[in-house]
Amino acid sequence: MTEQIDKALEREYEAGFVSDVESETFEPGLNEDIIRRISTMKGEPEWMLEARLKAFNTWLEMEEPDWALVDYAKIDFQAISYYSAPKSMKDKPKSLDEVDPELLRTYEKLGIPLVEQQMLAGVAVDAVFDSVSVVTTFREKLEEAGVIFCPISEAVHAYPELVKQYLGSVVPTKDNYYAALNAAVFTDGSFVYIPKGTRCPMELSTYFRINEQNTGQFERTLIVADEGSYVSYLEGCTAPQRDENQLHAAVVELVALDDAEIKYSTVQNWYPGDENGKGGIYNFVTKRGICHTNAKISWTQVETGSAVTWKYPSCILKGDNSIGEFYSVALTRGAQQADTGTKMIHLGKNTRSTIISKGISAGRSNNSYRGLVRMNSCADGARNFTQCDSLLIGDQCGAHTFPYVESRNPSAIVEHEATTSKVSDEQMFLCQQRGLDPEKAVSMIVNGFCKEVFKELPMEFAVEAGKLLEISLEGSVG
Amino acid sequence: MSKWLANAIEQASSKQDWFQPLRAQAIQSLAEITWPTRKTEAWKYTSLRAVERFKQEAEIKKLRDSVTTIDEFDAIELVFENGHCQFQQIGDLPKGLTIVKLNEASSEMQSFALQKFSSVKPKRHLFGLINDALVPDLVYIKVADQAVIDKPIRITSLLSEQAQVHTRVFVELGQQAKACIVEHYKGELECLNTGFIEYSLANESCLEHYRFALQSGKAVSIGGSHFELAECADLNSTVVGFGSDLSRLDIDVIHSGERAFAKLNAFYLLDNKETFDLHTTIEHAVPNGTTEENVRIIAGDKAKAVFNGRIHIHRDAQKTLAELNNRNLLMSHDAEINTKPELEIYADDVRCAHGATVAEIDKKAMYYLQSRGVPKEQAQVMLNFGFINELIDEMPNQALAQWLRPQMKKRFAAMKVK
Numbered sequence: 030m031t032e033q034i035d036k037a038l039e040r041e042y043e044a045g046f047v048s049d050v051e052s053e054t055f056e057p058g059l060n061e062d063i064i065r066r067i068s069t070m071k072g073e074p075e076w077m078l079e080a081r082l083k084a085f086n087t088w089l090e091m092e093e094p095d096w097a098l099v100d101y102a103k104i105d106f107q108a109i110s111y112y113s114a115p116k117s118m119k120d121k122p123k124s125l126d127e128v129d130p131e132l133l134r135t136y137e138k139l140g141i142p143l144v145e146q147q148m149l150a151g152v153a154v155d156a157v158f159d160s161v162s163v164v165t166t167f168r169e170k171l172e173e174a175g176v177i178f179c180p181i182s183e184a185v186h187a188y189p190e191l192v193k194q195y196l197g198s199v200v201p202t203k204d205n206y207y208a209a210l211n212a213a214v215f216t217d218g219s220f221v222y223i224p225k226g227t228r229c230p231m232e233l234s235t236y237f238r239i240n241e242q243n244t245g246q247f248e249r250t251l252i253v254a255d256e257g258s259y260v261s262y263l264e265g266c267t268a269p270q271r272d273e274n275q276l277h278a279a280v281v282e283l284v285a286l287d288d289a290e291i292k293y294s295t296v297q298n299w300y301p302g303d304e305n306g307k308g309g310i311y312n313f314v315t316k317r318g319i320c321h322t323n324a325k326i327s328w329t330q331v332e333t334g335s336a337v338t339w340k341y342p343s344c345i346l347k348g349d350n351s352i353g354e355f356y357s358v359a360l361t362r363g364a365q366q367a368d369t370g371t372k373m374i375h376l377g378k379n380t381r382s383t384i385i386s387k388g389i390s391a392g393r394s395n396n397s398y399r400g401l402v403r404m405n406s407c408a409d410g411a412r413n414f415t416q417c418d419s420l421l422i423g424d425q426c427g428a429h430t431f432p433y434v435e436s437r438n439p440s441a442i443v444e445h446e447a448t449t450s451k452v453s454d455e456q457m458f459l460c461q462q463r464g465l466d467p468e469k470a471v472s473m474i475v476n477g478f479c480k481e482v483f484k485e486l487p488m489e490f491a492v493e494a495g496k497l498l499e500i501s502l503e504g505s506v507g
Numbered sequence: 508m509s510k511w512l513a514n515a516i517e518q519a520s521s522k523q524d525w526f527q528p529l530r531a532q533a534i535q536s537l538a539e540i541t542w543p544t545r546k547t548e549a550w551k552y553t554s555l556r557a558v559e560r561f562k563q564e565a566e567i568k569k570l571r572d573s574v575t576t577i578d579e580f581d582a583i584e585l586v587f588e589n590g591h592c593q594f595q596q597i598g599d600l601p602k603g604l605t606i607v608k609l610n611e612a613s614s615e616m617q618s619f620a621l622q623k624f625s626s627v628k629p630k631r632h633l634f635g636l637i638n639d640a641l642v643p644d645l646v647y648i649k650v651a652d653q654a655v656i657d658k659p660i661r662i663t664s665l666l667s668e669q670a671q672v673h674t675r676v677f678v679e680l681g682q683q684a685k686a687c688i689v690e691h692y693k694g695e696l697e698c699l700n701t702g703f704i705e706y707s708l709a710n711e712s713c714l715e716h717y718r719f720a721l722q723s724g725k726a727v728s729i730g731g732s733h734f735e736l737a738e739c740a741d742l743n744s745t746v747v748g749f750g751s752d753l754s755r756l757d758i759d760v761i762h763s764g765e766r767a768f769a770k771l772n773a774f775y776l777l778d779n780k781e782t783f784d785l786h787t788t789i790e791h792a793v794p795n796g797t798t799e800e801n802v803r804i805i806a807g808d809k810a811k812a813v814f815n816g817r818i819h820i821h822r823d824a825q826k827t828l829a830e831l832n833n834r835n836l837l838m839s840h841d842a843e844i845n846t847k848p849e850l851e852i853y854a855d856d857v858r859c860a861h862g863a864t865v866a867e868i869d870k871k872a873m874y875y876l877q878s879r880g881v882p883k884e885q886a887q888v889m890l891n892f893g894f895i896n897e898l899i900d901e902m903p904n905q906a907l908a909q910w911l912r913p914q915m916k917k918r919f920a921a922m923k924v925k
Contacts, residue, residue: 098851419850422855426853427851427853428852430861432863434846435845436835436844436865439839442865443865445848445864446861447850448859
């Protein structure tokens with residue numbers, strides 16, 4: 030049975046092609062010079078360079094974390110190239126017509142609509158290719174509403190005050206090893222600002238693509254939702270199929286001011302490596318949001334890719350009555366390893382958090398949920414509910430749960446539950462008896478298992494996530 | 508390296524006796540160890556500062572404590588006074604039971620014992636290694652095949668002020684043997700003890716186990732109970748703990764034979780500035796094992812409770828059933844509870860679940876009782892008691908349960924509640 034599953038799981042990684050785009054890439058290596066060059070390439074102001082160099086020195090003193098339940102060859106940070114951009118980007122295209130058609134074709138192939146007319150109404154996209162943002166669509170329409178949506182490298186120039194105020198305010202440089210690295214070498218990413226009382230008129234989306242060989246992608250996303258505003262933000266990612274491991278160390282910071290709401294959804298489909306674990310992306314990401322009074326941050330993630338995932342989207346519930354949510358589906362197969370979960374730090378009174386995590390392991394993969402719920406002594410009446418379910422497909426995989434619960438307030442209530450099971454024979458029998466073939470049956474059962482999370486995703490993403498899961502599971506029943 | 512540990516290693520290096528081979532191994536491991544800090548996962552929430560306080564040259568006071576009888580509880584008493592075994596055989600031991608003080612045993616017996624000790628206790632426990640290196644007196648208990656020992660065996664550890672004491676027992680149950688063992692730690696003087704007891708359960712044997720970790724006050728108590736279960740072995744264990752300056756307990760249950768059954772109930776009550784840190788690890792290495800674990804904690808005043816419950820299902824351990832339930836009551840704004848139920852699963856056809864809750868006493872229940880004229884304090888004791896009484900009820904030995912209830916009530920009544 031296991032053999033059959035493994036065989037069936039050898040499906041093609043559909044986004045694994047390489048685009049033939051002439052690029053300008055830095056030689057591999059990491060030192061102060063490289064950082065100065067990145068800064069110069071971006072034409073950054075002096076304060077930005079200083080912040081980068083400071084972060085670099087902090088990073089040098091830090092140690093690589095090893096507590097996650099993942100096993101991978103040590104990363105040689107000097108063998109990575111820290112900057113790569115398509116040559117055609119040098120004179121920044123002013124409109125879509127000026128963008129290199131090869132780049133457009135890449136996104137077309139990936140099914141990312143950059144041509145505005147052809148788009149599903151209501152999604153603005155910022156497309157990041159290796160180290161630079163290629164194009165951001167619908168900017169005019171957003172500007173009408175007062176919404177700022179642009180590459181962060183532009184925001185540094187156009188909105189220095191906002192960037193200075195919020196960049197690094199949620200994830201400080203010293204936070205962890207990869208956050209420090211990112212702060213030193215980040216190249217691009219998205220910046221979003223929603224003004225007071227504004228409901229963002231459309232979904233915002235960033236699409237990350239690693240193309241060049243031996244490069245790492247270090248993007249930085251900053252979303253600030255001012256008082257009473259609302260935004261829904263989607264993130265997607267893919268990379269070509271290569272034998273080497275590539276590093277993706279991003280930092281995402283969310284700031285939800287009083288009464289604001291941010292909904293952040295991710296469909297992560299980085300190249301996972303081949304069935305023997307060769308190649309694939311190392312996805313070491315720091316994502317965190319801070320909620321002020323009555324604010325709400327909701328993380329939804331569907332993780333199907335990456336060779337190694339190390340990612341804990343978190344919420345700091347600082348303001349009273351604020352809400353944090355985390356909905357996650359993580360599917361691992363082949364030799365993939367995922368160590369993912371969330372942190373909910375309750376500081377304010379009557380803060381609430383919900384964690385729903387669904388892990389599906391197949392093949393020889395390992396899938397861990399690692400979470401922290403902390404009730405600080407001032408979090409009167411705070412409430413948390415956590416549910417972690419794991420589904421095992423095949424007898425060579427692993428599913429693990431490591432929830433940390435720390436409570437310092439008697440009026441706070443924390444509930445945690447976790448279960449582990451496999452697709453039961455009874456369920457399979459029931460479906461097959463009604464005429465479904467085994468593959469459809471598994472797909473249906475898994476979809477049902479993940480339903481609570483999928484319903485949190487925006488519609489287009491939910492369809493994509495469902496499909497992605499279906500492809501990933503193809504033939505998982507022998 | 509910590510000064511205390513350096514001292515301990517130095518002291519151990521000068522010991523020359525039959526246990527030397529195991530001591531040497533332990534000393535070697537200890538020399539390579541880094542003293543735990545907050546970054547050490549196994550000691551994340553518990554500081555070892557209380558250990559550092561103990562000086563080698565401190566004057567050890569005279570033993571004040573004595574063994575208290577447990578009402579209506581007739582036991583075979585094995586007493587360690589400051590680590591030295593005072594077992595006096597009065598009359599005959601029940602048929603099939605052998606208790607050997609290994610320091611006085613034949614060299615054949617000693618070399619046999621060398622094979623046994625540390626075969627069940629995992630090497631990762633820092634203080635287990637310290638115990639290996641320093642333990643003065645070792646005892647081996649054997650229950651012969653098919654023997655049923657009706658009388659419980661009680662292992663009591665008595666310590667005097669400033670004493671640093673290490674106790675160690677190995678218990679072996681033969682096939683289809685049956686026994687009841689009570690480990691009893693008490694006292695509130697400033698002293699340090701490590702008590703590690705290993706249990707090997709042969710096929711179809713049955714062990715009823717209690718660990719009363721009732722040291723409180725300034726005592727520093729670090730220890731472990733480690734069980735290895737062969738085919739169809741049955742373990743029923745109850746752990747009761749009070750907190751002290753530093754109390755740490757590691758329980759390991761290793762299913763190495765199929766169809767073994769382990770039930771582990773633990774509850775602890777913390778008050779003042781006490782700390783209690785319980786780590787349980789259940790290893791399912793073979794198929795068809797069952798584990799039921801229940802842990803309840805009540806933390807009042809400025810107490811700190813730590814629980815880490817790990818269930819590890821190995822690759823081949825199909826058809827395992829494992830459940831862990833952890834419920835915690837937080838009684839004061841200055842108390843804290845840190846809990847981490849862990850599942851690590853490498854087999855697909857298993858049923859595993861864990862649940863954990865942290866909250867205060869149900870306000871509605873309090874209101875109900877108070878509205879019927881029960882004073883607040885009393886209502887609190889009633890509800891607290893109800894929270895753990897369920898586990899006391901499940902104790903197979905009712906004489907012990909009878910003895911325990913008033914002790915718990917006394918503790919509850921004294922607890923500071925804000």
